[in-house]
Amino acid sequence: MGDNKKDQLQGTLDLLVLRILSSAEAMHGFAIAERIEQVSKDVLRVEAGSLYPALHRMTEAGWVKSSWGVSENNRRARFYTITAIGRRRLADEEAHWSALTSAVGRVLKNA
Amino acid sequence: MPALSRFVNLFRRRSVDRELDDELAFHVEMLIEKYMKQGLTRHEAEQRARRHAGNTVIAKEDMREVHIMMWIDSLARDLVYGARMFLRQPGTTFLAVLTLSLGIGANTVIYSLLHAALLRPLPFPSPDRLVAVVDNFATQSQFDISPTVPETLDVRAASRTLDPVSFFDTRDVQINGGTEPVRAISARIDVDFLRTLGVQPALGRLFTARDGERVVILSDAIWRRNFGADPALIDRTIIVNAAPHTVIGVLPPGVNFDYFTPEPIELYVPYPTSAEYTSRSGSFSSVRRVLAIARLRDTATIEQADAELRTIGQRLKSDHPQLYRRGTDGQDLGFSMGAAPLRQLVLGRGARTAVLVLFAAVGLVLLIACANTAQFLMARAIERRPEVVIRSALGAGAGRLLRQFLTEAFLFAAVAAALGVLQASALVGVLRTLIASPSPLLGQLGLNVSVILFTVMVTVLVTLISGLFPAVHLVRQRAIGGDASRLTGTTRSRTRHAMIAAQVAASVVLLVAAVLVATGLRQLQDTPTGYEPEGVTMLRLRAAGRSDPRGTGAGYQQYLQVLSSVPGVSLASIGDGPLQGFAGTEFSIVGRANDTATLSLQRSGWLIVSPDYFKLLGIPLRAGRTFTDSDGMDAAQVIVINDVMARRYWPDQNPIGQQIRSGTGPRLRTATIIGVVGDVRPTHRLEVPPQIYTSYLQQSEPNATLLVKTAAGQEPPIDAIKHAIRTVVPEQAIFDIRPLSAVIAQSTNTPRLMTRLLGSFAILAIALAMLGVYTVVSYVTARRTKEVALRRAIGATPNDVLRLLGVPTLRWTAVGIAIGVLAAAWLMRLVPSVANSFGLPQESLRLDPPTIVAAMIVYAVIVGLAVLAPAARALRVQPGIILRAE
Secondary structure (H helix, E strand, C coil), X not given: CCCHHHHHHHXXXXXXXXXXXXXXXXXXXXXXXXXXXXXXCCCCCCCHHHHHHHHHHHHHHCCEEXXXXXXXXXXXXXXXXXXXXXXXXXXHXXXXXXXXXXXXXXXXXXX | CHHHHHHHHHHCHHHHHHHHHHHHHHHHHHHHHHHHHCCCCHHHHHHHHHHHHCCHHHHHHHHHHHHHHHHHHHHHHHHHHHHHHHHHCHHHHHHHHHHHHHHHHHHHHHHHHHHHHHHCCCCCCCHHHEEEEEEEEHHHCEEEECCCHHHHHHHHHHCCCEEEEEEEEEEEEEEECXXXXXXXXXXXXCCCHHHHHCCCCCEECCCCCCCCCCEEEECHHHHHHHHCCCHHHCCCEEEECCEEEEEEEECCCCCCCCCCCCCCEEEEEEXXXXXXXXXXXXXXXXXXXXXXXXXXXXXXXXXXXXXXXHHXXXXXXXXXXXXXXXXXXXXXXXXXXXXXXXXXHHHCHHHHHHHHHHHHHHHHHHHHHHHHHHHHHHHHHHHCHHHHHHHHHCCCCHHHHHHHHHHHHHHHHHHHHHHHHHHHHHHHHHHHHHCCCCCCCHHHCCXXXXXXXXXXXXXXXXXXXXXXXXXHHHHHHCCCCCXXXXXXXXXXXXXXXXXXXXXXXXXXXXXXXXXXXXXXXXXXXXXXXXXXXXXXXXXXXXXXXXXXXCCCHHHXXXXXXXXXXXXXXXXXXXXXXXXXXXXXXXXXXXXXCCCHHHHHHCEEEEEEECCCHHHHHCCCEEEECCCCCCCCCCCCCEEEEEXXXXXXXXXXXXXXXXXXEECCHHHCEEEEEEEEECCCCCCCCCCCCCEEEEECCCCCCCEEEEEEEECCCCCCCHHHHHHHHHHHCCCCCEEEEEEHHHHHHHHCHHHHHHHHHHHHHHHHHHHHXXXXXXXXXXXXXXXXXXXHHHHHHCCCCHHHHHHHHHHHHXXXXXXXXXXXXXXXXXXXXXXXXXXXXXXXXXXXXXXXXHHHHHHHHHHHHHHHHHHHHHHHHHHHCXXXXXXXXX
16 A cells, blocks of 8 residues: 555654654643654654545554543543553564664665 | 445445545645644645645545456455356256255245234325224133224224224125126225225215215225226216115226125225214114224324223223123123234234244254255355465455355255245245235235345345354364365264254154145045035025015025926025034023033034025934924024034923023024934034024025035036026026035135145255255365274274264254254144134144154164265275275
8 A cells, every 4th residue: 555655654644643642641742742842853744635534544553542531621522542462562563673774874874 | 244244334434535535634744733843834734745745646546446447356256256156067067056045935935924924014195004903701701893883983082092983894785887887895894994094985976974874985996897997987876775865976997995895895984973873872882893093193002002002991891791791690701992003913923923934944944955955055164165275375354265165055045935936936926826815914025125135134144153163164274284084074964863853853743744734634624524525516696685584585485496497406505604613603402501611612603594404415313393484573583403413502401391591682592402314524623513504584694605506417408497587586696606515615715725835834844954965075084084984994894884874964964863853742732822824723733743753764764874885885996996086
């Protein structure tokens, strides 16, 4: 489904979202986006147009689950939490990612 | 579960949209807040937030894609994939689909019967509010019987739960004034009757309390048939039973209340309101002929109505104690009143039981078919184990795989259901013709929306039962890499074998039931009847108009006289055919005890006959004499009894000359026994009850059956017979003309239908179980080919191999047979309650050990073949080839 590049980007966003959710209680989409920007020191900007489809896709896949609740400023918002499957997925993806980056790093350094 | 919610999403797009809108709106709000905190104006913040949030519409579409497109896409791919997999083995797949379709088809047909008989509402407004007012006499084991008219009127006056309360009875009448004189079924209805049903007239009006007795409402059918659908018929006069009646209304087409009559009701007249009928001292007031119906008030439930009627009944009992005790000894008859759903009375308890038994039987067939389907899908699933392992390695989750297998199972079941519905649409027609005399309820038998809905439900059920099994099995196995059990594969066949045992047990139960009913029917047909039906024709008569003061016999005597000179008629007599065998008339023997205990044992059948009756039917005279025409109104009252009665009550005595009191109501009289005749077995029973015959000249009865005997092989001269009778009474209606042999054959319609249906289901069940056994043994054999080759290479004999492959299945089959026989034996306790609804005497339905053992041996032989055939095939393969292939 879809082209390879998009898949890779999506995979990266998934990894980031799962990582954020893994170290937090339930978060709504806005908070997730903010958190990614904040931690990445504004390097990584997350658009709503890709964040929410990703969240819904991950809900379908069973990596995260969502429920409606009330936000810190008393608004109705959908909160996401990571599931056990999601945590396993995160571990896989993290391993994959570090293997990939270290491989890329080795190539850059030693070629 | 996501699959379901996604399905819901398809239909509830708007609510999904709203959720997404809410979520995005929240995001934008939060951005705006953030930017405003950074010092932007509201307007600037909004603009920037929009830009930053990206195109919300695109985001929404994307998300809905995720919801719906993914699902549809994967569903479609699963379906295509499943179809391709099935088509890879077209023969096996077709056979498997066909067997399941037979199971579904049978269920569809029987459900259409159940729906027509038990579920379809009666064709009146709010039919579930209609109830029948019934009487019960507990000590007489009489339940749901008709109340008397005075009782019904008391209920009408007292009830607060029922309104209106009404009643009717039926009788046949003769109508003149239309295109030809006809005899028709009429209903005498209380003024509120049609209003209680909720019927409105198509023309004219309904009865009111001010109408006299000489008004009539016509059915649509007779209005069209006999009165040319003339709208000007209202207020005109027609002749009903020789009396002029004014037509005041015509009912709409299709409105009928003909559940209790053999033919549709054609006209309605007011029920007489005179004290003769309505007061407790009236001469007809104790007759239990009416059906009392009522409507529940909006606020009342049937339980409340029942409780109220109980109270009213108790009050009637204390107000009129003499009416609810036996006349002879004052015994309490256990009287109570109650309310029953009208449908219960309309259908009759017997039919309900028969339909439920059939439904249970096809349910068993369906379970067997499900097990076969599960076996088939399981075999397919096991072939696909490598595929599953690969797919799960590629990231397909358990849920995804489970869904794929269920989709395939559903595809399979849906194709089978479509085929099953096709079969059912043909079979329903067959069933309709097999039910020779359908009640109006069953006339509606057919495939309709709710039958199809039922079939859809069955399809889903089949999918779950037969698809979940292999799916779960496979998904659980997906972790196991490769094929670990290639060589042995014994442990996993346990589930399959347990299924075999269940299939065998279920088919054995059906087989025993079919054998039971078939032998019961055979026994009924083989037991000597005691008379000769050949060449005898039955014609029914009803004396028209006012009865002759000398009784109805004088008229019939004239008929018999003119018939004796009709060419081709060798004998004619009056008297019901030898069909009713209900020993319902109590009698007492003059000079003997007449206490309750004695009388409750002294019951006999009671029949009015003319002298030639016995000769015409070939019933032998054992002692004394039969009637002559000199046993008339003014002569001494005489009766003839049968052998059983003579032997039972006068074992060591000559019954001739003894006197008994018998008959009910105005027919009660003391008579002398003048003769003993041979036993005649009633068509529905194996045993002959005591029988009393009385002379047609000494008892009056307007309804009569004329029997005419013609020489063997000759057609009865019906027209000449009618003509001869009409030379005596021109307006005599003659109807229901049938050969006696046909009447007798018809009396076994129900048991023959049940035998055929249960027999077909049993054969289907056995065939399906056989197929199941065959499939399992084939599977086990195929899996163990290498093992067998290895064993043979090291010296195992063919016998060893057959034992190895066949014995486990045979053992499980034996378990199944044992369970089946035990279950059948346990189910035998239902016989007393179902025998009657099958139209078979209880005593004919016995588990006959030799028959059952023979049936089981045949069954075991067939199973043996199904086991040995595939196992023997394994022997034909050269061991060397297989071992080299490895």
